[in-house]
Amino acid sequence: xxxxxxxxxxxxxxxxxxxxxxxxxxxxxxxxxxxxxxxxxxxxxxxxxxxxxxxxxxxxxxxxxxxxxxxxxxxxxxxxxxxxxxxxxxxxxxxxxxxxxxxxxxxxxxxxxxxxxxxxxxxxxxxxxxxxxxxxxxxxxxxxxxxxxxxxxxxxxxxxxxxxxxxxxxxxxxxxxxxxxxxxxxxxxxxxxxxxxxxxxxxxxxxxxxxxxxxxxxxxxxxxxxxxxxxxxxxxxxxxxxxxxxxxxxxxxxxxxxxxxxxxxxxxxxxxxxxxxxxxxxxxxxxxxxxxxxxxxxxxx
Numbered sequence: 001x002x003x004x005x006x007x008x009x010x011x012x013x014x015x016x017x018x019x020x021x022x023x024x025x026x027x028x029x030x031x032x033x034x035x036x037x038x039x040x041x042x043x044x045x046x047x048x049x050x051x052x053x054x055x056x057x058x059x060x061x062x063x064x065x066x067x068x069x070x071x072x073x074x075x076x077x078x079x080x081x082x083x084x085x086x087x088x089x090x091x092x093x094x095x096x097x098x099x100x101x102x103x104x105x106x107x108x109x110x111x112x113x114x115x116x117x118x119x120x121x122x123x124x125x126x127x128x129x130x131x132x133x134x135x136x137x138x139x140x141x142x143x144x145x146x147x148x149x150x151x152x153x154x155x156x157x158x159x160x161x162x163x164x165x166x167x168x169x170x171x172x173x174x175x176x177x178x179x180x181x182x183x184x185x186x187x188x189x190x191x192x193x194x195x196x197x198x199x200x201x202x203x204x205x206x207x208x209x210x211x212x213x214x215x216x217x218x219x220x221x222x223x224x225x226x227x228x229x230x231x232x233x234x235x236x237x238x239x240x241x242x243x244x245x246x247x248x249x250x251x252x253x254x255x256x257x258x259x260x261x262x263x264x265x266x267x268x269x270x271x272x273x274x275x276x277x278x279x280x281x282x283x284x285x286x287x288x289x290x291x292x293x294x295x296x297x298x299x300x301x
């Protein structure tokens with residue numbers, strides 16, 4: 001039997017810095033005060049204009065697994081929309097995780113494919129799957145998600161802010177407008193049961209700044225079904241510009257917080273408990289397994 005410490009794994013979705021709120025006196029000072037990788041990534045893409053990394057595997061599909069084949073396996077016949085994004089990444093052994101997004105606003109010629117829609121009238125559909133691709137064999141679908149509930153609850157979170165869509169919704173339940181990357185850390189939700197993550201995001205722009213929020217889903221194979229077993233908010237970052245100075249700079253109020261996901265050796269219903277812990281803080285939340293609904297928030301110790 002593995003040593004107890006080997007079963008206690010902390011997967012650091014935020015690797016540095018405590019939750020913080022502070023004011024700096026110019027935009028160029030903001031990067032030096034960001035303590036989480038989520039906040040630094042948001043600043044780099046939203047403010048500095050740097051391209052986001054290809055965490056969905058759009059630009060590097062595996063040889064022998066073309067986009068048309070992936071879409072044919074994952075998209076239900078009732079969805080007649082052309083895919084706006086197809087991606088796949090190696091997961092483990094001969095298995096690949098794959099995603100197809102349809103719907104959303106039309107992509108113009110030359111646009112970079114994305115899995116995002118900020119238009120309520122242009123619904124986004126996200127399909128996931130696990131595909132086996134063994135040498136010398138045709139691709140084989142192992143499990144598929146079909147249509148799945150993308151809504152994530154922000155009603156009881158360790159984070160200091162929530163997306164505006166969640167604040168405006170009953171129960172603070174909101175579907176994210178973007179799906180940004182696979183998280184392929186070696187998650188185990190039960191002995192011999194691996195899981196993989198999918199990260200989602202909300203980006204908001206204001207006349208005096210912006211905000212960015214992230215969440216995490218975990219998926220596991222259940223027969224031929226790819227099942228969502230966790231949906232949890234993971235980070236909140238805001239940069240709100242304030243008073244102008246005589247030199248043409250402005251104060252910036254920064255909020256920066258993120259969680260750690262910890263897999264505990266303790267079990268409920270044969271599945272490891274999960275803990276969300278505020279990075280650099282004292283707050284934490286316990287998620288326990290429910291056969292009916294996957295992981296559910298149990299308590300805030």
